Amino acid sequence: MAKQPPTVGSSTFERIKRDIIFGTLAPGSKLKLDDLKKRYSASVSTLRETLNRLASDGFVAAQEQRGFFVTPVSKDDLREIASLRVLLERHALRLSIANGDTEWEGNVVAAHHKLHRMEVLMQAGDETEKETWKRYDWEFHLSLIRACNSQNLLSLHSKIYDKYLRYQMLVFTFRGEAAAAEHQGMLDAALARDPDTATKFLEDHINNGLTHTLEAM
Amino acid sequence: MAKQPPTVGSSTFERIKRDIIFGTLAPGSKLKLDDLKKRYSASVSTLRETLNRLASDGFVAAQEQRGFFVTPVSKDDLREIASLRVLLERHALRLSIANGDTEWEGNVVAAHHKLHRMEVLMQAGDETEKETWKRYDWEFHLSLIRACNSQNLLSLHSKIYDKYLRYQMLVFTFRGEAAAAEHQGMLDAALARDPDTATKFLEDHINNGLTHTLEAM
DNA sequence: TAAGTAAAAAATATATGATATTATTGATTT
């Protein structure tokens, strides 16, 4: 029962999305089909499908008759994204804390453990694992809200998270101890089933990250 | 300076989306490329681009190697959608009431006027204008939150609104006087710059609609 | 008969080439 190999379409989608999030494809740059064809070794049909999907997700801007561009960035857009992330993730966290069972707690603890290990490493100056660290960050935040009991909410949140992530990657700098403390605060409050404290830590966490990123832009 | 004719792609997108929202394409049904080709007179490539976009928006479910389906409906999904609409629209309404200028007020009043005219008509038993009525409903709700000052929020909201709309169309019945009163309440509170009352009316409005639809399902 | 399996048919995923339309560029003129 091996997982079937991903189709050209879905793997191209992931690759382009990743390249946009991690800045390999610069904000605002033109996405010429001919270039992409070489770069991702896929046909025009496949690429157009992919770009249309990414456009719907907001990573690509499609201009009728003029083709596709990497969605540009701006401070205002970042502020909007951060604010939406707060709105969605706070809400999901509250629901999750109210609904989560022991299984959920276990997953949260596990996710935090992995993230924390990585944070210690990064604070020691090791920056080789940026991507792993970001993945663990995502997994921790996701684990916290996973018991919110709304697929639609989780799906919306993950889209916003990815957009937020792009801005973080754009000006990459590690917030270190502060961010780690906020994560710890969220963990403790979640396990203590204290939604007010947990959401307070979350809100600070996102807003501090926002300030940090805005300053670096 | 005439608006340029829409491309085959975008008009196909709108048509299929509309057919899903208004139930012409039944929930869960298979979307065979060959059939769609005839029905919308577009090529497979164009259709696949369209379906991929709709999949990203959640109106179509794409199953790898097995093609596309109209996203199924369920009571739980509807509850999630309604809850998200409350979350997003409440938030946007608060921001909008805080930011809106006189221009905004004018647009809100105008949108409500048109909606109200239609509501009177519907209460008199005329059901021929369902689609116009629904458009005016959308325009009124949009006008209220338009001053929220966040493109991202508006865009998220419009996607959720459309999903909610599909459920309403699915079991179409007019809530009549009650809904009209809630609209009036929102209008008055918005003009009075009373966010608490306005969001209360909004929340009731959506939740009553939800109950109404759930009962009819 | 039920269950399983192999062959056939249908549908999808992907690629390519062709055409019409639209944008962009560069040269030319005013």
Added chain:
DNA sequence: AAATCAATAATATCATATATTTTTTACTTA
């Protein structure tokens, strides 16, 4: 420098072709 127009490039769309995968049908065997 601005405006114009031809030449070039790029996109949007479609029709076809092929490989793969699903689904259906027919057939076999327990």
